[in-house]
Amino acid sequence: MNITCNKSKLLNSIGISLKAVPNKSTMRILGFIAIIAEDDVIKLISNNLELGIETALTGDIMEPGKICVDAKMFSEIVRKLPNDDINMYVGSDEDSYMSTDEGEKIRKMSITSGKAKFEIPVLPTDEFVFLPNINGSDTVVISQFDLKSIINQTEFSISDNENTKIMTGELFEIDDNSLRMVALDGNRIAIRKITLDNSYPHKKVIIPGKTLREISKILSDDNEKMVDINFSENHVTFKFDDTIVLSRLIDGNYYDVDKMLTDDYRIKITINKQEIYETIDRSMLLRKDSDKKPIIFDIKDNVINFNMKTNIGSMNEDIEVKKEGDDLKIGFNPKFMIDAMKNIGDEEVDMYFINAKSPCFIRDTDKSYIYLILPINF
């Protein structure tokens, strides 16, 4: 293999590949990236067995070839190289081996840029776990911006408890021209809905949370650039720019979320989002010790008095609101409130309550978002 490519392009592709490289693994090969240079394109492939990424870049291929390199080492060396052009060479003669301190002979790749030359050990690609060849159907098209947003606005409610596998994923549901994503963790539910440009057959799958988090880091904020989402029985594929992300789906039936929702309420509050966000954010300062006290919403007339008392100290703060219905005193985990408020773009938010033991709903009128949060007894 003998190829030359541009440093910043290569770094960008390596950055994408790293999203599917685990930090630690008992399988050494998972820490490697496969470099495949053939048919005028250089592909980098990484695979952590749940999530696989293939990303392509252009370059000069003087001699095609394929090889695996340690992902982190390769990334760090390329980042520090002095020149815009980077040459990667793997020979096939006697000189193409390096010896370890123990005298073992290992195949090497030379990385040259300007006057700097590095040599690192490589592995043959026959040890690499390539991505399965999936022929999915039903391609759904969505803008990168929309997909990135809807993931970020729900993923914080995904449970990280591996004992309830389904909760570690998000429901991804297509109904005609609408996409709904749902995440829940036993104490709260986050639901976002957006309208797509086209209509599609009904589709309901569970995508692993880890996949969604990694994809959202690669997606651009560009509303003009699209993602093609493609499903097969056990996999979902996201194609965008020069990248293909392939992920396993989580097997099983997602919770019947609609049964947990209700339009009934006895108290409706309209509050300035920034004000409530900052007040609850401040209260978190008092919550550092192990005793996780709730923040109390003391709703009286047209004011909510927020207060919290822990072993660290106490706080209280009033915010004026618009109110329909009775007075109420109700407690919440401030972290859950913060997570929801942070992801609402509206200047004013509506909060719906029934009583101190029933969940609070935060939602807009067309239900493009619904955040349900269970109260805490106090």
Place this chain on the structure above:
Amino acid sequence: MNITCNKSKLLNSIGISLKAVPNKSTMRILGFIAIIAEDDVIKLISNNLELGIETALTGDIMEPGKICVDAKMFSEIVRKLPNDDINMYVGSDEDSYMSTDEGEKIRKMSITSGKAKFEIPVLPTDEFVFLPNINGSDTVVISQFDLKSIINQTEFSISDNENTKIMTGELFEIDDNSLRMVALDGNRIAIRKITLDNSYPHKKVIIPGKTLREISKILSDDNEKMVDINFSENHVTFKFDDTIVLSRLIDGNYYDVDKMLTDDYRIKITINKQEIYETIDRSMLLRKDSDKKPIIFDIKDNVINFNMKTNIGSMNEDIEVKKEGDDLKIGFNPKFMIDAMKNIGDEEVDMYFINAKSPCFIRDTDKSYIYLILPINF
């Protein structure tokens, strides 16, 4: 106590105080800041027993008083407060106590800003360890910029081995109108010399490295702002802006550094500083495993070939130099070279060698800096 002051001024003063608050301590009171509001000035005092800081700010003192607050909690609360004005109130009646979960009654301070009100526990100042009253003599004046620079250009060579106490400090030596600071750790020496505006009696003390590191973080980059440095038998005091930093000195005689220096050399190299810095910096990528291989300088004719081989991989790179004297092959800890090069402002640096077993000297012609680095056998 009832005082009001400006949020950003208060935050700035707290930031300075925190430099003398230990992260952990068996003495709880060391984690506290004393607030002393009297005689029209608000003082914050912190003291970790080796280093003490007193910093003053202006504010409205409606009722003078003094109290101790948990430094980290106070800092975090003030940072998050909504308004420019911050009121701190400690009452003296029944209402000025808060009760813990265990029913214990503790004096409290109310911190109010806009509609937000926090209450945190406080301690009386009679538990606080105030700074000793030092009447030193021989005030040395130096600009904040110069003091900050000379500390930063030497402190990396201070040893952190507490078994050789003297090595954990820096020599601070005044000779007429010249200040020399020296740090060494057994493998290298860093020496910087600057000229002062005035002449002073001879002075030779050892200042703890921790003190110097914390002071350099508080000092500004302003060449017009001065620091008054004042010595007593066991302490040194730095006065600048509204702040006094007091530190213990390290007892003992510093090493006779001049005996370790020599002007003799057999090989002199003049090299571009940025080039050698970047080359050696890249070599560090191969040094992550436990075996700490040296970087080899293979000096031949007018080229240095830098090379390193570890279990991770190998690198080599040529840099053209000006050379006087023989060829030489010599190995160094790349980290020590990097530390010195990073702190030299010159575009070209002179390096002096005798042989592969003798130290390398990096120095300018008037010896405003001398970095001595011992070689490594390879």
